[in-house]
Amino acid sequence: MARPQALQCLVLCLLIFATLSYGSVNFPQCFSEIRNGDHGLDGLTDNNGNPTTDLTRGTAVTYKRCVEVCGGGGGAFSWSSFSQQFSAWLLPWLALLSQFPFGCRERWDNFMSIFLALGSPCLAAYSLALTILNVKWVVHRFHNVRYPNKDWAIVILSNLQHMPLKVTRSFTAAINQQDVEYPLLASLIVLPDNDAWWEKLERDLNYADPHTWSIASVSSIAWVIVAYTLTVVDAFTTVSSDPNENGQGLSGVGSIWLWMIPVTIGYLQLSPRCDANRVEEVLTEANRNSFVAGSYGSMDVPSGERAITIQRHTQHQALHADQVATAPIYNYARFLSFVHAVEGFACAFDAATDKAHNRIPVSGGPPAWRPGDGKTVHADNRRGNNDQIEEYCSPLPNRSHWGSGVFTRFFVAALAGLVLQWGTSGGSIVIVYYTPTVGFGCRSTAYLVYAGFATLIWITLVVSSFLAHYAMSYRFTNSPTQPLPQTIAEQLSIFLRRVAKVGAMLNAVWILVAFLLQFSNFYDRCYCNSDVIGLGKRAHNVMVLLAPDISNMKAAWVGGIALAVVVTVAWWIFITLMSNPPPRPYHVA
Structure with a gap:
């Protein structure tokens, strides 16, 4: 079917070019006749549109006279000029x-990103500027945090801003006919067992990017x-x-x-790390080695329950259609949701930092606070059960819905x-x-x-x-x-x-x-050469340029x-x- 379609396109192009060429006007010849006075002195003007009857000053012609003498057609189509x-x-x-x-899962979203860029360069520049400013903001937001894995969090969150992130603070499971709440986010931040998770995720996100x-x-x-x-x-x-x-x-x-x-x-x-499939694979692999605080210490996270996941579909799919598209131009739609996700992490880190600064261990003691090496918090100060871990990253301050x-x-x-x-x-x-x-x-x-x-x-x-x-x-x-x-x-x-x-x-x-x-x-x-759109009744066609x-x-x-x-x-x-x-x-x- 390729050859008939190509032939149809060729025929269509030839018809278009033929239409453009039909009734073409030889403007140099027409203007030469006007300037020689072959068609009288009516419609002659200077290059500013001022009427004149002097052939030596008549270097332009009114739009009405141009159409009367030369016709309303365009210049002849030239394939060599067009192709060049x-x-x-x-x-x-x-x-x-x-x-x-690109990097979106759906080909249509990748295709649409081209039209968005061509159709609105302002949107492309705006989304890129937002992306860059967000990175600086994340660094500034974590500036006062003094808790392990803070540096990993900065890099990881900055790299994940092209993804439709879902941050889950906790999940509830029935244990012995009682509902037990497991702190996913707080466990990720506090438990020393999750240190390897941060390092692995950052390392794997640093894959060779084609862009x-x-x-x-x-x-x-x-x-x-x-x-x-x-x-x-x-x-x-x-x-x-x-x-x-x-x-x-x-x-x-x-x-x-x-x-x-x-x-x-x-x-x-x-x-940008915007390949949705690649980033999701990296995050899924890292999440296999994550832990959560249970009633008696850290435990493997149940399948499907993670603090950070990438949304494929949402309950409000039509509303979030551009948020789940990962090409950077769609960052305009993820701006506020990304800020909200970062604030969730940053506030939890802030709470843990305050308690560590006051030398309060997760378990509350005894044992008392164990000093570290002066650069980080000792692992024994970061262990506790689910309630203690959740409490350590609380209370969360009242945040603006829009973000800082x-x-x-x-x-x-x-x-x-x-x-x-x-x-x-x-x-x-x-x-x-x-x-x-x-x-x-x-x-x-x-x-x-x-x-x-x-x-x-x-x-x-x-x-x-x-x-x-x-x-x-x-x-x-x-x-x-x-x-x-x-x-x-x-x-x-x-x-x-x-x-x-x-x-x-x-x-x-x-x-x-x-x-x-x-x-x-x-x-x-x-019509076009006389600037009728802007000049209106004073429209005139300049025939020759003066010095x-x-x-x-x-x-x-x-x-x-x-x-x-x-x-x-x-x-x-x-x-x-x-x-x-x-x-x-x-x-x-």
Whole structure:
């Protein structure tokens, strides 16, 4: 079936190209006739749109007169020009997407992550910034903890932020017709029997990750940098008096997708542990060697009961669809749940640290507190039964449902995402806006619509994630059922997320189609070249560039390039300064 499908695609492409080529206009010839006065003096203007009857000053023509003389069609389609622009300006950027990390269990989630990135660069940058800021926050949150395995906890929790974590504080089992509560989380932190669990899990999570620096990744990044550099050089060395021949690659793909470079570098520096199957195998293997405090000391944990697990499915599957997808771009949906999981661990560590600081053993004594080596707590001080272990990590303070420092990190990440999105898109818009005819035309409006919808998609998904977290707030109360406000929030969250993801797909397709139309000379028509969208009744088509026009155009190009490049470099510096991973603890042989 492959050959008939390929033949159908080929026929479809030929029909499209034929449609684009049909009724094409020879603008150089038409403009030459207008400037020679072959069609009279009606509609002549200067390059600022001011009417004139002087042929020597008539370097532009009104939109209405352009259509009357030249027709409403576009320039002729050229396959050689199309293929050259596609391979030089668009293909390198699409190839760079292969360096983005995936790792979701469902292929659709991996596929959707590409559309989310293309459809909303702001979301990709925001999720990456959140990931990096979360690592710094985890280190800061455990700064005052002085209890064994603290360093392991920092590294492990930082690496697990791409996973849909489920933290179980305790479980209850019937023993001799009595319910006995077993403290899973407290046992993991306090019992010396679990020291090996922390070390093994951290070691196994440090597996060789494919999404790190390699020859392929360096080559891909170098390819797009060289392609963009050549585009800039080509734009400035081939300035034409024909305004429609200037800045095509520079204004389009060359600048609007510069955001991919720092985001890709950020992923490579972070080397996220986002392979759901691999991480789950590592965690399952480590959990086989975990212990829990029982009535008479430590014991093996019953099968299926663990302090840390990775959720495959949840009771509210539709609400948590993006939380269980492990590609880093979905970290926007896991932000609040991850903070809540870390706070659970950190608060338990805080309680144990306070008691150890006051030289209180788990058993309460006797025997009395046994001094350690000055660097850690003696193992005898960390043993006790289930009630004693649970008490040692209690009481837990009253925590904010949202988590500590959440809104600060949110605003920093949001600002970072918006700056990168509008710095690169804005540079592209500036370049094409100031390429005569000056104003909003088909090209600049297409880029503006893309950037605007990308931002709207990000806003919608972020609102959806906060609503999802609020919808589950009843779990932290004594309410057995979900109250009405939380129910409304849940349904609204699901609706907004689905609408935003459809919008991301459409926006990604939109920008790709916009580029293909540009490469095929579809925009080379009176309507687009006259900037009717922005100028309205003053719309005019510049036929030839004068020296002042070329000078102003080059200045605008320099400004647009500077804006996009400076923002890109600044963002790279930002993620480099922020993405210092916590030092790995020393493994005892």
